[in-house]
Amino acid sequence: MTVPAHPSEPALRVSCTDGVATIILSRPGKMNAVSQAMWRDLIAAIEKLDADDTARVMILRGAGDNFCAGADISEFETVRRDAETARVYEALNAEAFAAIRNTRLPTVAAISGVCFGGGFGLAAACDLRISTPDALFAVPAARLGLAYPVEAMGDIVATAGAQMARYLTFTGARIDAARARECGFLLEIVPTDVLVSRAQEIATMLAANAPLSIRASKASIAAALSCRAGDVSQAQDLGDITFESADYVEGRLAFRERRSARFQGR
Numbered sequence: 001m002t003v004p005a006h007p008s009e010p011a012l013r014v015s016c017t018d019g020v021a022t023i024i025l026s027r028p029g030k031m032n033a034v035s036q037a038m039w040r041d042l043i044a045a046i047e048k049l050d051a052d053d054t055a056r057v058m059i060l061r062g063a064g065d066n067f068c069a070g071a072d073i074s075e076f077e078t079v080r081r082d083a084e085t086a087r088v089y090e091a092l093n094a095e096a097f098a099a100i101r102n103t104r105l106p107t108v109a110a111i112s113g114v115c116f117g118g119g120f121g122l123a124a125a126c127d128l129r130i131s132t133p134d135a136l137f138a139v140p141a142a143r144l145g146l147a148y149p150v151e152a153m154g155d156i157v158a159t160a161g162a163q164m165a166r167y168l169t170f171t172g173a174r175i176d177a178a179r180a181r182e183c184g185f186l187l188e189i190v191p192t193d194v195l196v197s198r199a200q201e202i203a204t205m206l207a208a209n210a211p212l213s214i215r216a217s218k219a220s221i222a223a224a225l226s227c228r229a230g231d232v233s234q235a236q237d238l239g240d241i242t243f244e245s246a247d248y249v250e251g252r253l254a255f256r257e258r259r260s261a262r263f264q265g266r
Contacts, residue, residue: 012038013063014045018039019056020200021049021105028064030115033072034122036079036089039096040084046099053265058103059199060126061110062119067135070117075143086146089215093118094149094209100125101155101222104215110199111135112192120168121148124155127218129185130199135177137185143172157226181206210247211265212238 013024021044025032034042055216069091071080071141078202100107100122101123109123111131116138123129141148148156149168155167163185167173180186190198193230206214223231242248247263254261 012041012045013193014049016049016052016055018204020059020203021055021057022059022061024061024063025068026063028062028066029068030072031069032062032064032119033069033074034118035072036075039071039092042096043092043099046103047230048216049105050103055105056211056265057203058105058107059110059194059203060100060107060122061199064113067109067111067115067131068119068122069114070119070121070140080146090149093121094151096250097121097125097149097152097155101151104211104218106214106218106230107202108199108206110195111186112195114138116140116174121152121155124152124159124185128173128187128202130188130190130202131177131180131186133177133189134187134192134196135180136174137168137176137180138172138174139168140172141169185225208260208263210242210245210251210261210263211241212245212247216242 013022013026015022023042025034025038027033027035027038046058049058067106078085080086107126107128109126109129111123112128112135113132114136115123115131116136117140120137122138139148153165153169156168160168160180160183164185166177168175177186177189181189188198216235219235219238223235246266247261250263251261
């Protein structure tokens with residue numbers, strides 16, 4: 001399917017094949033900077049994938065040579081001109097990050113080129129991140145004189161650590177892929193020509209595993225990071241579901257029969 005980002009702009013491209021959904025931010029002429037309309041369309045696209053029983057994993061990447069330069073600053077005079085409009089914009093912004101963070105699907109960000117600001121936030125909201133050696137990362141809020149959304153800051157702290165979160169947001173400095181991996185933000189650095197295939201390989205591996213188990217693990221990790229009682233309770237409930245599932249029966253049977261399990265997500 002194709003979700004239009006704006007009548008005058010290229011589309012946010014969304015596809016799903018063999019359980020692997022791919023969302024491509026497609027404004028290569030603007031380094032895939034995200035317009036206000038695209039934030040809305042990204043939320044809608046993830047909601048559709050969440051409701052699609054055939055989807056098991058989601059890959060997020062950018063078209064061309066870059067992942068995402070962040071929010072489209074050229075719109076800010078209109079959509080983020082003062083505190084009132086900024087609250088509306090940031091609510092939408094935060095909802096997009098939350099859609100990625102809270103989707104039932106495990107998510108993989110495949111990063112090349114620039115990964116700045118809101119683009120960094122999108123990547124941080126994903127479960128796994130890989131990049132090319134030339135990737136650059138930055139959160140330049142302090143250089144623009146604006147605040148970064150609280151929920152998105154939580155993703156940065158969880159994925160890069162509190163000290164790196166402070167460094168990135170206080171200075172607006174850029175770090176390279178090696179340093180991003182060193183702080184734990186990246187899982188792997190891969191050659192540029194295999195970025196897409198490696199993301200697909202990881203996604204295919206995840207798609208073959210039990211969806212309910214992955215969902216429970218994702219919830220448990222989130223609960224361990226937040227320490228919120230509601231998150232812990234939800235994780236426990238999702239864990240209980242796995243033990244009552246047909247997939248648990250199939251997993252045990254496949255183990256006994258020494259074959260690959262065929263999980264159905266129920």
